[in-house]
Amino acid sequence: QVQLLESGGGLVQVGDSLRVSCTASEDTFSKLPMGWFPQAPGKDRQFVAAISRSGTGTNYGDSVKGRSTISKDNNKNAMFLQMNNLKPEDTAVYYCAADERRTGVISKAWLYDYWGQGTQVTVSS
Helix, strand or coil, X not given: XXXXXXXXXXXXXXXXXXXXXXXXXXXXXXXXXXXXXEECCCCCCCCCEEEXXXXXXXXXXXXXXXXXXXXXECCCCEEEEEECCCCHHXXXXXXXXXXXXXXXXXXXXXXXXEECCCEEXXXXX
């Protein structure tokens, strides 16, 4: 069982930057492809970024492409999402996800086995 814990959310202004983190107490962290899926009130979880086991492969959703970077530090069992030029529509609870059955970069939420509790990101105009 992989346990994920997100942190780093908060209240920011339009145009600010923010980095959210996801840590896991799992010795096999380096074997887990992972992703970020924010969920705004009344909406489904949206794909924004995913990363391969090693961290060398990444993919981004159109809403964040060019202004966000996903990264993974397997030595620290941590994954990050650096978000720049934040917009009000980025407001959501940001969930990290991990999978232990597949390889590659996974952008479909339903393919992930494990989820964190989420961290709230609010962008104020």
